[in-house]
Amino acid sequence: MPVISTERLTKRYPGVTALESLSIDVGDGVTGLVGANGAGKSTLIKILLGLTGATSGGARVLGHDIDTEGLALRSRVGYMPEHDCLPGDVSATELVVHLARMSGLPTSAARERAADTLRHVGLYEERYRPIGGYSTGMKQRVKLAQALVHDPDVVFLDEPTNGLDPAGRDEMLALVRRIYTDFGISVLVTSHLLGELERICDNVVIIDGGTLLRSSSVADFTRSSAQLALEVVAEPATALAALRAAGLEVTRDGLLLLVELAGDETYDLVRDVVADHGLGLVRLEPRRHHIAEVFDEEATRVAR
Template structure:
């Protein structure tokens, strides 16, 4: 049974359609919901949580109908909103304990769960400070902690890396991945940064203008292409000339050289050029597609 399932789910506002007959099935693991700002990602999460009513269509989460069984559904779901919604005068411990108690945990259990969850997200030492004095990264961790404290079966994370610097994004992405690997909780995470989701997700759903462009596993998205990725110690431009002189079709992509893979002999030709010219081989492997490239291809196909 899918963790999340929608059937022709539609949400219309007076002048815009946020979701347009969206039909998807999302299984266990970490799934990325990808789309540009305004693509309908946040709208979908709010409909699945019962915070916004769909115009038409149906959806289930963990087998619960979002309309008729919303209370049971929400008791099994954690939600990390995109916007800053934290009370600045409360400490992280006070807030997370309060929300744990609201989920039905007794006071002692709520305190224990809050301490464990704040330790997991890296806020244990700072847990008694007022949230108003927290950095953006610390506030994001508080929002993640409150989504996890009641031990849900699935969590919805809306743009969890928003406002974070590169180091903060890496740390948050690691935490998101561990939600499933360490605790077995399914994750639906939204982002407009495709490279982030490629690193941590098992599957990706791409939507644009509220319409499904593609839903697939990351492995399928990033399948091998018909080019070899070559990295050498020598100047890439010198290597490009040497490979071209050997009759190989090659283009430069940053520090990489992308060589057209005609057949198995291409490997031998590249090896010989690298050895004869003493270019210094660092890496030679089939190049894999990036999700961003697939997204661009799908968007172009739909437009045309």
Template structure:
């Protein structure tokens, strides 16, 4: 499956294959990542981290290519100056302050020392660590360390950041804060993001597009809105007289099933709405909501697992 877009390309996988001995991590994968926030979804072992490492130039493809803005990072290290990376694993030194660490990482990204200090201070303020920047990183909480990890990925103002499981190890409050920060990075800072996650909730709330990997292959790709479109199922939620409503619908030839406080029917024609209105009146039910049901991203995982 090839997912293409008319927007400028940031990443492109062309026939991308990576094998570790007899194990195939990625198998002839083709996809593109454009501006905005893209989710790279898949269960553990789907090939997400391998794909990210190929785009960062940390691994050499067995076949095909992983291109970043038209360049291959494995061959051209200079192209990495426009990428940011937040790994899933620990990657912070404990003995130095966040301000010193970020200044150093900005310089390693090619920024001169005087500018690097300013950038470090700015980014630490943006991730909410302005007051804590002169404390040793070893004294930080897990949530604060995740913010430093994000900050080092942004300190050189990349065009694209690759975030590998950014909410791993966070409690629900910390997870929400991190997702809010990622959303701000993508929407307000204008930095494109490739977000790898196995958590649908992370992706559903903030991504514009998704690419789903499973078993080293792309199983789904496209705009999030495509996967959350309206279905042919109508949901009639009422406060009372649910059984009477089902009976009234049946009298009009509409078969309904009960789910919680709702009667669920399969939509067949526009005229059906008139019959449903009449049935609600006949049952004397108080209507709370009448709307087509939408797909949810979790269904993608159900589809791929079956």
């Protein structure tokens, strides 16, 4: 049974169609919901949570119909909203305990779960400070903690890396991945940054203008190409010249050299050139497509 299933789900506002006949199935694991700002990602999550109604179509989450079984559904789901919605005059502990109790946990269990969850997201030492004094990254962690504290079966994370610096994004993405690998909680995470989701997701759903472009595993999205990705210790320009002199077709992509794969003999020739010129081999592997490339391909195909 899919964790999330939608059937011709449509949401229209006056003059705007946010979702158009969206039919998807989302299974266990970490699933990325990808699209540009305004693609319909947040609207979909709000419909799945029962925070707004659909114009037509239907959906089920964990087997529950979103229209008729909302209470049963929400007790099994966690939600991390995109916007800053935290009260500044309470501590992280007070807020997370309060929300744990609202989810049905007894007071003692709520306090224990809050402490464990805040430790998991890296806020244990800061848990008694007022949230108003927190950095953006700390506030994002509080939002993540309250989504997890009642031990849900699935969590919806709406743009969890918003406002974070590169180091903060890396830490948040690691936390998101651990939600499933450590605790077995399935995740639907939205982002407009394709590279982020490629790193942590098992599956990706791409929507554009409220319609489905493609839904597949990350492995299928990032299929192998007919190129080798080569990285060497030496200056890439030096390696590029040496490889071309050996008759290979090579292009440069930053520190990587992309070698056209003509057959198994290409591996041997690249190895020999690297060894003969003392270039220092760091990496040699089939190049895989990035999700961003596939997104562009799919968007171009649909537009035709």
